[in-house]
Amino acid sequence: PKEQRAVRDMLRRRMQLVQLASKQLLSIQNQIWRSSGVRVSSSQIKKKSFEVTLLRHHLKTAADTNLRIFRSIQSEIKLLEEEAEQAIEAPKQLDLLQTMTGIGPVLGLTILLETGTTARFETVGDYASYCRCVQSLRESNKKKKGEGNAKSGNKYLSWAFSQAAHMAVRYEP
Structure with a gap:
């Protein structure tokens, strides 16, 4: 229905952000694994208290950037979800x-x-x-x-x- 298209499109943007967040998460995991040989689970990275401590110098900076991007995307996803749930009964x-x-x-x-x-x-x-x-x-x-x-x-x-x-x-x- 025409009146629901805007919400549908918003959920499509959410899907794109979910995929982008997954890429950031995998990038962090791979960087840690390649550089330190330690496997870090996605549930560990998703915790607010998680910090990249296994890497040094430029590698740590790169992983920290991915982590900040991941967290930013997660907050945007949450906003879209809340708006979609409020928009449609x-x-x-x-x-x-x-x-x-x-x-x-x-x-x-x-x-x-x-x-x-x-x-x-x-x-x-x-x-x-x-x-x-x-x-x-x-x-x-x-x-x-x-x-x-x-x-x-x-x-x-x-x-x-x-x-x-x-x-x-x-x-x-």
């Missing part, structure tokens, strides 16, 4: 989506706003295809004959569902 479908492990309020809202009305999809398969959750492979006699348009569909929904799957694997016993 939670529809009933959001409660249903959140019953799935891995889908919280922000990811659920992203899925709802990217999907729009489900009435526009004739079948469940059409929706799965739109979400890029199915392969576009053509086979005959167990031989690959080609691929369809693998980039067709909504890349943001694809990302959202892959995030949900990743979270489910991490947190569902």
Whole structure:
């Protein structure tokens, strides 16, 4: 719906910031690992008390810069999430989506706003295809004959569902 597009676009910016924050986090981990041989978990780096103490001189300066950028991005992500949650009243479908492990309020809202009305999809398969959750492979006699348009569909929904799957694997016993 037209009135929800601005919030949808804001959640798309959030997705970009999440990816950028992940790059900063990995950069810090890799710098510490390459220079000191010590593995530092992402949960350790995310703590407010974390400081880069294993590195010296220029390497420490570079890692500290990445850490400040990471923390700045995290605060911007939080602002976007708060604004998105305030901008739209939670529809009933959001409660249903959140019953799935891995889908919280922000990811659920992203899925709802990217999907729009489900009435526009004739079948469940059409929706799965739109979400890029199915392969576009053509086979005959167990031989690959080609691929369809693998980039067709909504890349943001694809990302959202892959995030949900990743979270489910991490947190569902």
